[in-house]
Amino acid sequence: MADVAQGKLNKRTIDALDKADRDYFLWDEDLSGFGLKVTPAGGKVFLFQYRLGGRGSKTKRWTIGRYGAPWTPAQARDEAERLSILVSQGVDPMAEKKDRERVRNTKSFVAYVETFAAGYLEPEWGKSWQQAKRVLERHAVPVLGDRPLPDIGAEHLHQVLDKLRDRPGLQRSTWAVLSSLFRWAEKREDIARSPMGKIDPPSGSKARKRVLTPDELVAIWNASFTLDGPRGALVRLLMITLQRRSEVAGLPWAELEKGKGLWHLPGERTKNGLDHLVPLSGSAMAELEIVGWKKSGLVLPSSTGTTAVSNFSDMKTALDTATLAGLKKMAADRGEDADAVTLTPWRLHDLRRTGTTNLQALGFPIEVTERVINHHQGGEVSGIRGIYNLYEYLDEKTNALNGWAARLSSLVTGAPMPSNVVHLADARA
Incomplete structure (x- = not known):
């Protein structure tokens, strides 16, 4: 031959x-x-x-x-x-092999995240660099771990992104940070080429429209008392204040003004970068009293006492289990088939939409509900004008959040809505 x-x-x-x-x-x-x-x-x-x-x-x-x-x-x-x-x-495959072996010996993914954060994220991404690093630590490291950087292929990255299929916003953020990491690694010649080139960016998703029903709100409220540690208070404060999960979970006592019942939320901790003033309803103040007012530290610390409460995935699973049990009991008490009751998937963020929807049903105008959840836009304003903007809708927000707290209380207790809920527009008429 x-x-x-x-x-x-x-x-x-x-x-x-x-x-x-x-x-x-x-x-x-x-x-x-x-x-x-x-x-x-x-x-x-x-x-x-x-x-x-x-x-x-x-x-x-x-x-x-x-x-x-x-x-x-x-x-x-x-x-x-x-x-x-x-x-x-x-590219010479022989050289690539040597490169892969060199990096394999020194660069696991988890170690490279630190290199990337210090060498690129911190100097280039401004205030958002820590958030980008947390995205990698929470969602990529658990999957990729000690895998050598050159050995990571598209199939491994799909495993990371597929776990976030039900969280499209986070999925897109994770794709973006991973793309930056591997592009940076390629430019530094730590890898021959980025595996992200084979992965299309996740498509945009339609705006969520999930609004919780009155029965679901009651069941969630009652279920929150089954959660251990500060997690129950976290859920109830999310329901009462309508602020974002990260803002409530990371709340320090220093941001609260007890005498005036105000929460001064700095722009460094808000999504739009604007300072936000949150009036605390009687229900919110009662929750804080139960936690126990302090002069310093976090309102809802984790078991370490120094870091904010976290592990939201496990918390949400436990909350859903108790919520579904509550919904089934309600159905049984009404003589309905409890086995037919299900809980439509929902997210903690849906509490905000549910609250604003209820506020509009109570007659509060949309510009007030947008201010309540800090959705208004605008550049940073300093001096007297900035202070004026901060307090501009304070009365309206106070009445709105008091009205929402009254609505929640009415649902949970079964008592009628109080007649003294004031809509500022009515008071001025």
Whole structure:
């Protein structure tokens, strides 16, 4: 048999090849450089032959692996195609292999996150760099962990993103931060190329419209008392104040003005970067009294006492379980089929939409409800004008949040709404 032949590298062709008294090669007729070496002992090895720099340059051979598990003809062809792409981009697979081995010994993903945060995020991303780092730590590190950076492929990154399928906003944020990390690593030549190039950005999602029903609000409120530690108070304060989860969970006592019943939320902790003044209803003040007023520290600390309450995923699972049990009991008490009761998926953020929807139903204008949840826009304003803007809607927000607290109380206790809920527009008429 000739030392060199050409044909289709598939299982039937390879199985039909016999050994000879010396090495010979079969090159694939479709993919240039993809071949199989057959040894005198009968061994069959896939390889890839290439040349960088034109006809005068040296020909190199890359050993892909021995025919059989794990290298099937299809898998070997995929690897040869990957190597062919590298060569077409001017990358020497031999150099890439050395690079991968070098980084493999020193750069696990979890370690590289620290390198990336210090070398790129902190100097380039401004105030949002810590949030970007947390995205990696919370959602990418648990999946990628100690995996060497050069060994991370699109299939591993899909595992990260697929876990966030039900949280499209977070999924897009995670995709963006991962893209930045691998692009930076490629520019530094810590990897040959970014695997994110094979992953399209997650598509935008339609605006959520989930509004919790009165029964669901009651069940969630009651279920919050089954949660351990500060988590129950967190849920109730989210319901009462209608502020964001991160803002309530990270609330320090220093932001609260007990005498006036005000929460001074600085722009550093708000999504739009604007200072926000939150009037505290009687219900909110009662929750804070139960927690116990202090002069310093966090209102809702974790078990360490120094960090904010977290582990929201487990908390939400426990809350949903208790909420569903409450809904089933309500149905049974009404003589309905409790087994038919389900809980439509919801997020803590839906409490804000539910609250503003109820406020509008109570007659509060949309410009007031937008101010309550700090959705208004505007540039940073300093001095007297900035103070004026901060207090401009204070009376309206106070009445709105008092009205919402009264609505919640009425639902939970079954008592009628009090008649003294004041709509500022009515009071001024």
